[in-house]
Structure formats: C-alpha cells, structure tokens
Amino acid sequence: MLCFLSIQKIKLQCQLNNHCEITHKTRNLCSACRLKKCFALGMNPQLIRRWSYNQLKSKHERLVINKNKNNRQLPMPSSLCLLNNDRSNLTIDEWNLFSNIIHAYDEANIIPQMKYHLEQQSLLPPKLRLNPSKSILIFKVLLSTLLPFIERSSYFHDLSIHTRQILIQNNSEIAGTLNSIFVMREINALDNMAFITSCTSIYGDEVIKHSVQLAARLETNGILVKIMILILAFSTNCSIINPYYSGSTMNLSSALSVLNIQSMLVTMFWKYLIYHYGFSGAVRCFNHLIKSVLDILYSANEMR
Structure with a gap:
C-alpha cells in the first residue's frame, strides 16, 4: 500500500509544470510544488515522521471504534441517505459505479489549480498576462485530463x-x-479577458464564440456532465469523421463488449436521473445533455 512507502518513493506530480505559486492560501492546491518549496527552504527529509505498520493499524482501529460509538449515538439518517433509505431503482452495484465514476474524475481534478492560475494572471500588468503560448499550454492541460479519467475505469482495462x-x-x-x-x-x-484575448489571437473569433455558446448551454449539474463524458468515451464511435481504414473499425465481438459497457453506464445514469428529477425531469435533463453533445458535433464540423 502507498501509505507504507517512504517519502522518497512517493511521486508527486504538478499539473502546471512546477510553476505553482505556493502561499498560505494556495498551499493545499499542489502537493508537489508545496513539497518542493519546503525542501528549498531547508526542510530535512530525514526528520519526516514515518509511520510503522503497527502504528497505522492501531490508529485505524481507534478510528473504527470511535466511528462505531458515534454511529450508536446518532439517530437513523433521513430519507436523503442514498443506501440506507434508498427509494431509487438503482442497485448497490449501480450506486458503486456512480460513486466510482465521480471519484475517478475528481482524483485528478485540476479545476482549483486552473482557476487560481487564471486569477493570478489577471492580477499581473497587461504585458505580463497570458500570452499565446500559455493559452496553448492551458488547452493541452485540459485535453490531457480525459485519458487518465478513462483509464481509471476498470471496464476500460477489460477491453x-x-x-x-x-x-x-x-x-x-x-x-x-x-x-x-x-x-x-x-x-x-x-x-x-486576458484568456479570451490570447485565445482569439490563436484560434479566431468564431472558435471563441462557439465555445462561449456551448458553455452557456451546458448542463449546470457537473456530476451529470462527468458521467456523460464517460458514456461518450465508451461509444463505438461518436466522431464526425468516418474512418477510412480498417484499423479504426471494431470487430463484432469488440463492438458488443463496448455496447455492453455503455448500456450499463446509460442504465445507471437514467435511473439516477429519475431518482433525482422524476421521470419528466429526467427526460428533459437527458434531452438537454444529448443536445449539448450534438451542439459540440455541429460546432466541430463547422470549424473544420
């Protein structure tokens, strides 16, 4: 287990090429840059406390005992509890699938770091704000988060x-x-405005205009968007380009395996929408999400 590895074996990686500004307010955003700054200021790695297996086991047992005591003292949870008083049609496996998807996305969540980075850029003098190369780097970071999210799905490795x-x-x-x-x-x-100006100089007004429209129409519930991203990732083909060589075409067995995975994801998603919004609300929400995907397909085709 990772918790038993020494500090030298722990590999922390910054999502912004080790250029995070570490302050009292931002120290929780990037562990890699925080540790780097600690070493730069003279922290001795030999003085870092190392927990033995017995210490960790003892601490875990105390936490379990305290948790059990608290559970005996607290009243039964209300109907908001997703499992103890579950009124949905989702099975326990489907709830676990739902939870795992959200956790997998949030594990590599770059939103706090990116938001802070843009805010800091806006505070700089105009000449020092985002230049085209920095904007391109931001888009590279955005696109690089998709594959790790997909790879965290056990279904992906079954293929x-x-x-x-x-x-x-x-x-x-x-x-x-x-x-x-x-x-x-x-x-x-x-x-x-610094980001918009920089991106406009690279991609042009039309791309920025389409991006603003797509963001404005996107579903406001981020949880649903995260699940929709994974559903798209397990489509047999959601590309607007028809493959022109056989290497991009699945055989029947592979296609059925992918369809089976997507069917499980969509079934879980639909049940959750009904649980959360009711049938009519679920229909409207799912229709809205599909419309967002079609808008992206249309915009991608228009900008080619």
Whole structure:
C-alpha cells in the first residue's frame, strides 16, 4: 500500500509544470510544488515522521471504534441517505459505479489549480498576462485530463488493447471537447479577458464564440456532465469523421463488449436521473445533455 512507502518513493506530480505559486492560501492546491518549496527552504527529509505498520493499524482501529460509538449515538439518517433509505431503482452495484465514476474524475481534478492560475494572471500588468503560448499550454492541460479519467475505469482495462486504441481514436475529440468546455466553465475562463484575448489571437473569433455558446448551454449539474463524458468515451464511435481504414473499425465481438459497457453506464445514469428529477425531469435533463453533445458535433464540423 502507498501509505507504507517512504517519502522518497512517493511521486508527486504538478499539473502546471512546477510553476505553482505556493502561499498560505494556495498551499493545499499542489502537493508537489508545496513539497518542493519546503525542501528549498531547508526542510530535512530525514526528520519526516514515518509511520510503522503497527502504528497505522492501531490508529485505524481507534478510528473504527470511535466511528462505531458515534454511529450508536446518532439517530437513523433521513430519507436523503442514498443506501440506507434508498427509494431509487438503482442497485448497490449501480450506486458503486456512480460513486466510482465521480471519484475517478475528481482524483485528478485540476479545476482549483486552473482557476487560481487564471486569477493570478489577471492580477499581473497587461504585458505580463497570458500570452499565446500559455493559452496553448492551458488547452493541452485540459485535453490531457480525459485519458487518465478513462483509464481509471476498470471496464476500460477489460477491453483488448486494440479496442482501447479505437475508442480513444474515435471518441477523444468529442469527449475531450465536452470535458474542456466543462472545465472552462467551472474555472470561469470565458469570463477572463486576458484568456479570451490570447485565445482569439490563436484560434479566431468564431472558435471563441462557439465555445462561449456551448458553455452557456451546458448542463449546470457537473456530476451529470462527468458521467456523460464517460458514456461518450465508451461509444463505438461518436466522431464526425468516418474512418477510412480498417484499423479504426471494431470487430463484432469488440463492438458488443463496448455496447455492453455503455448500456450499463446509460442504465445507471437514467435511473439516477429519475431518482433525482422524476421521470419528466429526467427526460428533459437527458434531452438537454444529448443536445449539448450534438451542439459540440455541429460546432466541430463547422470549424473544420
């Protein structure tokens, strides 16, 4: 287990090329840069406390005992509890699938770091704000978060290597664009004039205009968007380009495996929508999400 490794074996990686500004307010945003600054200020790695297995086991047992005591003292949870008083049609496995998807996305969540980075850039003098190269780097970071999210799904590793390659080739553009639009909305990138000005000089007015429209129409519930991204990633093909060579086409067995995974994801998603919004609300919400995907497909085709 990772908790038993020494500090020298722990590998922390910064999402912004080790350029985070570490202050009292931002020290929790990037562990890698925080540790780097600690070493630079003279922290001795030999003085870091190392926990033995027995110490960790003892601490865990105390936490379990305290938790059990608290559970005996607290009243039964209300109907808001998702499992103890579950009124939905979701099975325990489906709830676990739902939870795992959200956790997998949040594990590599770059939204706080990106939001802070843009805010800091806005405080700089105009000549020192975002230049085109920095804007391109931001988009690279946005697009780079999709593959780790997909790879955290156990279903992805159940497929053959060839099938995984086809999924990435056929779906990364649309799923990656949806993810990028979602992150840009969450970090208020399209309200940042320095970012807008820099991107306009690279991609032109039309691309920025389409991005603003897509972000404005995107589903406001981020949890639903995260699940929709994974559903798109497990499509047999959501690309607007027809593959012109046989290497990008799945055989029947692979296609059925992918459809089975997507069916499980969509079934869980639909049940959750009904649980959360009721049938009519679920229909409207699902229709809205599909419309967002179609808008992305249309915009991608228009900008080619």
